[in-house]
Amino acid sequence: MKLQQLRYILEIQRQGLNVSEAAETLFTSQPGISKQVKLLEDELGITIFERTGKRFTGVTEPGKAVLRIAEQILREAENLKRASADFAGGTSGRLVLAATHTQARYALPLVVRDFIAQHPNVKLEFHQGSPTQIAEWVVNGDADLGIATEALDQYSQLITLPVRQWSHCVIAPEGHAILKHQPLSLNELAKWPLITYDTAFAGRSRINRAFERIGATPNVALTALDADVIKTYVSLGLGLGIISALAYDAQRDSGLVAMEAAHLFESNTTRLALRRGTYLRRYDYDFIALFASHLSRRVVDMAMQGGGDEYQL
Amino acid sequence: MKLQQLRYILEIQRQGLNVSEAAETLFTSQPGISKQVKLLEDELGITIFERTGKRFTGVTEPGKAVLRIAEQILREAENLKRASADFAGGTSGRLVLAATHTQARYALPLVVRDFIAQHPNVKLEFHQGSPTQIAEWVVNGDADLGIATEALDQYSQLITLPVRQWSHCVIAPEGHAILKHQPLSLNELAKWPLITYDTAFAGRSRINRAFERIGATPNVALTALDADVIKTYVSLGLGLGIISALAYDAQRDSGLVAMEAAHLFESNTTRLALRRGTYLRRYDYDFIALFASHLSRRVVDMAMQGGGDEYQL
DNA sequence: CGTGATTACGTTTATCGTAATTATA
DNA sequence: TATAATTACGATAAACGTAATCACG
Secondary structure, rough: OOOHHHHHEEEEEEOOOOOHHHHHHHOOOOHHHHHHHHHHHHHHHHOOOHHHHHHHEEEOOOHHHHHHHHHHHHHHHHHHHHHHHHOOOOOOEEEEEEEEEHHHHHOOOHHHHHOOOOOOOEEEEEEOOOHHHHHHHHHHHOOOEEEOOOOOOOOEEEEEEEEEOOOOEEEEEOOOOOHHHHHOHHHOOOEEEEEEOOOOOOHHHHHHHHHHHHOOOOOEEEEEEHHHHHHHHHHOOOOOOEEHHHHOOOOOOEEEEEEEEEEEEEEEEEEEEEEOOOOOOOOHHHHHHOOOOOHHHHHHHHOOOOOOOOOOO | OHHHHHHHHHHHHHHOOOOHHHHHHHHOOHHHHHHHHHHHHHHHHHOOOEEOOOOEEEHHHHHHHHHHHHHHHHHHHHHHHHHHHHOOOOOEEEEEEEEEEHHHHOOOOHHHHHHHHHHOOOOEEEEEEOOOHHHHHHHHOOOOEEEEOOOHHOOOEEEEEEEEEEEEEEEEOOOOHHHHOOOOHHHOOOEEEEEOOOOOOOOOHHHHHHHHHHOOEEEEEEEOOOHHHHHHHHOOOOOEEEEEEOOOOOOOOOOEEEEEEOOOOOEEEEEEEEEEOOOOHHHHHHHHHOOOOOOOOOHHHHHHOOOOOOOOO
């Protein structure tokens, strides 16, 4: 049994049971793969792939078991290389972050600045996407760390850690009539056209639920993927904006006024996601600690081992 | 990176950093290992073993990380073979049980009989030992299933499942004076010489604790590893026996009388131990189900995944 | 027939064991 | 000086790629 052989059968599965495709993606010859698959099957005494004639048409029951374990093994092999590189490379390496706009624009800049100062030789990459995309990137190993407010806890292959809590605020153009109605109520808010996040983003689910609870139907005139767009349209007078309080800055956002809305919508928890079972390099821990000081190496390790209860903010 | 290389470095560690010894146990040449270690180190870009001149004198920090992961990988590789053999061999295979005398003699015979009938081609092996030995056999993979009443839950690498509860009974020769003092009390019992299990066996800890609690010092005249020996000496009139209620059979043990002692000593739970993370073959599940009907495949799988709360009897 | 897997075969590379060498305790 | 790891080298075997063959749609 060779690690290659495991790579081969996994790639065949990934390529929809097409050996030729697998050979291409692995930069090798198709007969080579074919032979190794057969050798492996002979050694194990089972058939992994169902064949009709010479075509691969399915995965046998034992094949499923073998593929599942093979995946584990290769994942661990990946970890081994990662761990070595961590020690060997000193401070160099690559860190791939996946985050939503809100995080990338408002929560991460200072953290990234400090991280780069601390690890000048680590190449920092940034993938921006929806919470679901982020989760899948991390699951597939395309990203090392995922940061988002929604969706992350839906994936059993992810370990998620609470980073910080935040609330929404409502923004309005200066001189807007609603500014006289503070503290705000949901009923008041429901009278105006609203501009807020797209579904599946930055706590949008909490916003919906709040209006549902009082039986009101908000008039959402426009949805956007990020607070900057929302602010733009609020400035144009198209409606009131509901955004993350993190995204409002009185200085920068002149012409706009923010109103406290923590009492209207449930608070949100930004979470950090890691793939279960991956080896964490020193700079992974460092980034996490910079981002959320309470997430020390010890706390992260505890969570990774699934040990004990979830860390509470 | 080859699986062999991982085997090599692990064996070197096991043999106390002696490459020559490792070569012997792996039935290969010392230079071969030496070279492969170097190749692996070069590939990973780290040194795994500290050397002073040409001697191996320690494991480096990266080496520790690598060895830990290597162990995981080889364990999974073992699982892969196991899984294959499970499907390939049909009903054949090998099942190694580790159990204490009490279990082997009184709890297991019928289970073993049924299992053999169900799986005539599975070679059943039996290792009898102390609870600690049993635990270590299972941890090392020398035994597939461990069964004992004590010690098993001290090992984090073991998954343990409750099988059944049982109580102690007191046995005496026919006509013994104590037979008039029923129901028994600990104070009465403390007046007589006692014969019971050796420390670390079959609930002996509960017996000690019971006497401690009332501040009495039992007169333990003789300790033995199993109930049969105890019964023999009780028959000879050397004292009263305290044994597992499972071990007394009115028919077979003529000349001896058993007295209820469930109210004197805490009840004991026989537990079944499995090594965390091992692949369970169909006949492993079958044996477990025969031994304890409530331990269905589902229940065992849940426990193996560390999911949810412990099963309660 | 075209796509896709297997068989055949030759080249290259890697692995393993023996023997010689070197370093340490 | 004995023990133990490395280096050198030759034999064996494994892996890989090319070309030819075979099977299914």
